[in-house]
Amino acid sequence: MTIPKSPATLVDVAERAGVSLKTASRAVNGEPHVAEATRQKVAKAALDLGFQLNSMASLLKRGIRSNFIGLVTGDLANPFYSSLAKGVERELRSQGLQLVVSSTDESGERERVLVEEMVARQVRALIVVSTHESNDTLRSAQERGIPVVFVDRPALDLTADSVVLDNRAGARLAIEHLIAAGHRRIGFIGDFSRLPTHQQRLDGYLDAIEALPTKSGQDPRELVREDFHDAAGARGAALELLSLSTPPTALFTSNNRVTIGALTAFRGLPVAPALVGFDDFDLSDVLGVTVVSHDPVEMGSRAARIALETLESRQPGGEPVVLPVRLIERGSGEAAPGVDWR
Amino acid sequence: MTIPKSPATLVDVAERAGVSLKTASRAVNGEPHVAEATRQKVAKAALDLGFQLNSMASLLKRGIRSNFIGLVTGDLANPFYSSLAKGVERELRSQGLQLVVSSTDESGERERVLVEEMVARQVRALIVVSTHESNDTLRSAQERGIPVVFVDRPALDLTADSVVLDNRAGARLAIEHLIAAGHRRIGFIGDFSRLPTHQQRLDGYLDAIEALPTKSGQDPRELVREDFHDAAGARGAALELLSLSTPPTALFTSNNRVTIGALTAFRGLPVAPALVGFDDFDLSDVLGVTVVSHDPVEMGSRAARIALETLESRQPGGEPVVLPVRLIERGSGEAAPGVDWR
DNA sequence: AATCCTGCGGACAGCGCTGTCATACTGGCG
DNA sequence: CGCCAGTATGACAGCGCTGTCCGCAGGATT
Known part of the structure; x- marks a missing residue:
């Protein structure tokens, strides 16, 4: 029913609030040097118009490529990978970053396509459970300055960080x-x-x-x-x-x-x-x-943290992070030969 | 080691290929009216410079919001939700769209924040397993022209599509x-x-x-x-x-x-x-x-399909799609009172 | 020869926003 | 009283890209 009215821009807000574009920008972004009364006026105008900052324009102007981190895994429906994704997401949350996921179904070809797509979409960093069929696209992502962190499976023939198990x-x-x-x-x-x-x-x-x-x-x-x-x-x-x-x-x-x-x-x-x-x-x-x-949740968190640190100028490609594993005895591994454990 | 050289722009490519900016744009985007030889030159220059089209600028210019679809669920580590995510992703794949996920942990407050963030990031559509603590932000997303599809749990007090179980x-x-x-x-x-x-x-x-x-x-x-x-x-x-x-x-x-x-x-x-x-x-x-x-995979697919159709001018807010369920007998439900089924 | 294509390439504006620089006004201080 | 620091606001350019409009060459058409 509703006509998809084109969204209000900052110009509209500024106009309605009777202030300049820049002042509106300052108010919306919570920058200092805006009088409280002005801030209120702008807030009201924004609310009235249903204004939402266009983050694409904002990021473009500021030369930032995006607020997305890409995660490429085998199959999202596998609990191992989805726990990994959860760990990554949890870590990103605090940084105001968002998680883009996709599944390769363990196909090297799909991995290639997905990584290319993510690079084209300007992801800030890539976290990858690689199929290891080829890593050309990952290398070229790296060369474009996008940090690549390997998780679960280490980097091969590529200088990159990785988080793996023992x-x-x-x-x-x-x-x-x-x-x-x-x-x-x-x-x-x-x-x-x-x-x-x-x-x-x-x-x-x-x-x-x-x-x-x-x-x-x-x-x-x-x-x-x-x-x-x-x-x-x-x-x-x-x-x-x-x-x-x-x-x-x-x-x-x-x-x-x-x-x-x-x-x-x-x-x-x-x-x-x-x-x-x-x-x-x-x-x-x-x-x-x-x-x-x-x-696996911790593994995702660690990988995400490394990706974020690399974004903050950490040197990429150190020693792999090796997470410990431990044996949990529940019966099936303790049964003697010929003895049913169920 | 590598200095994070600021990525090459289309201007650089055009210059290197000895053509105008617009011609380079046409070549890169595979538009017609470019001589084959020119196309080659541009392709070579782009390759040499490691050029990658800045999709943010491109989308901004074209007035397109993004190529992302947002999925907001309870907890990615729950196999039910991750299967849902898989279904959504599978459907998006064919359309060149990508999936942004996040988990609310069933907190209404987090749901609010996440939805706002996603709207700010210009997602094209939202697929939501709502906590149902409040739907103000979802309503305002809708009012901004972003299709909202409820999945698993129907829309309440909101005219929106939903995909649910019987x-x-x-x-x-x-x-x-x-x-x-x-x-x-x-x-x-x-x-x-x-x-x-x-x-x-x-x-x-x-x-x-x-x-x-x-x-x-x-x-x-x-x-x-x-x-x-x-x-x-x-x-x-x-x-x-x-x-x-x-x-x-x-x-x-x-x-x-x-x-x-x-x-x-x-x-x-x-x-x-x-x-x-x-x-x-x-x-x-x-x-x-x-x-x-x-x-659940099918449920995700259906929700995604509806979101995509709404993007293509389908009227939103029809009858909920109700997916069938069936009983699978495996023993535990057939045991008589007092009889152990294990 | 005048006209019209068609294929190719370019100049320019402007998407929505923010960084830079400039301006106007306040109050405090020597 | 003059001057400076600090605050509040605004004008403007330009991020990287594409849509629009325009120009030019050469072949086909009248």
Whole structure:
């Protein structure tokens, strides 16, 4: 019904208040040297006209590119990423910055497009969970002076800050925990093998496995299954491992989706294998699942803080920030071989 | 190391390419009437200088407000909201629009601030899961010509589009299902009582309960517990209900967090009460929890589509879009009174 | 030869705002 | 009383870009 009347400008406000444009600007922006009475007049005029400062014009004039920080993640619907986003947002809030998000669905091509779009939209900084298929566009964003902070997955071939987890230690901890419970055949189900997080977690697994006295000729990777990015795929991998002639008595699942997939595979089994998962998740306590836990919200906050500091002239590209992980025992990781933990 | 050289402007590009500003503009924007050779020259110059069109200036000049759509939700870390965000983002993607998100943490005051900020940042449209504490700022956004679409919770006292679930029918369905399994004392654990979703789900509950032959003097709200917004609170409510002298034999939990809270309360009980939850969640199948399910991603998409249509001159404020819900039987809702379903 | 395209390129204004500089007026102080 | 510091206000340019209008060349048309 309402005609989309073009919004009031500062000129209109100034006119209505009977003051100059500049004075109106000062009043609206809360600058000093404006008489209280004048301030009131301008405020009233602004209210009457439904005036809203056009921040685009304001930022343009001041040579500021924008008030947005871009976050590029895999999939917003994954709780890990959305917690990350929450952490980032919380940090930005205090600075009057806003968060622009988008999901790559782990496609390098989409990552490229999204980063380009964000750069075109003048984001102040980029926080990226990179697919690591290519980083040309990220590099060129950097070259344009846009701070790029890698999160969860470190920067590769690129001097940039990153905030990551202590993946290798976490995985080793998990496997050693299973070994301590008596397990010797421990399966590993992992994400895309190109991802650094995956590789590090696998390294941690191998560290612990290779420390075990082995029958000669044994392949430490015999029970390793990789490149499963969703729960359904991980479920299949778990079923396959469990149907081996000598199946593993325990599994290590390298992220939340994989853990969930494995759990769905256990339904109907007389004895569920012991399990330690990387990433905590809702209901892990109800289910009694032992996990390598960490704080994705904190990870997002840290990344955001680094991005903001870089904006304030901090030198980019220092050592990666490595956040600690810890094992939370809930039962599934403490069950001895052949013992059901449910 | 790199000095944050001030980015190249179109003037620089034009100069370097030896053409006029306007010609460079035409070339960069792919407008017609530019000779192929000229286009090449400009492209090369732009590349050399690392030129990036300043979209703020461009949009300002063209009188376009921005390419952003704002989404204001309760808490990004809640899978329900992040799925919603995913749906919105997916829809925007094809239009070259980007998504700005922020969380209110269910505070009306924060909602106010966020909406104002987004309006100041010139978002093209707003998609809101309103706290419903007040809608003044949303109304004024509307008056400025910014389409506002309510999602999950309908518009109140405001002519605006909304996309909601069939909450009442869903809740009634759930309760009738429990009644069919033999339950007569069914507890209700709900969210903030001010939320329309809550009220509708409670109405659905009461519909079904009141259809039951009652002992006179019986209060249909005897087993209703409200205003629990997180899992911890819901857990307490569940424990309290179960410790009544005549405890309910079944529970209806009105959203995903409440359901999870109730589930954590069941640990250690010899017999878990039957349970139907509103909202599906990860691992509901592993746990065997019967739920009233729906598609939050689709809900986000629909809301985004409506926002985009309104931008394209569709009349705002039609009938609310009501999305269907369906019951998924997984065991917890089919157990007879006194029978453990786990 | 006069006319009209069509393809190409440029000059200029101005989007809405703020930084700079200038002006006018107050009061205090030596 | 003259001068300076401080406060209140305004005129104006210009951020980087694009829409409008205009000019010029060369080929087609009458």
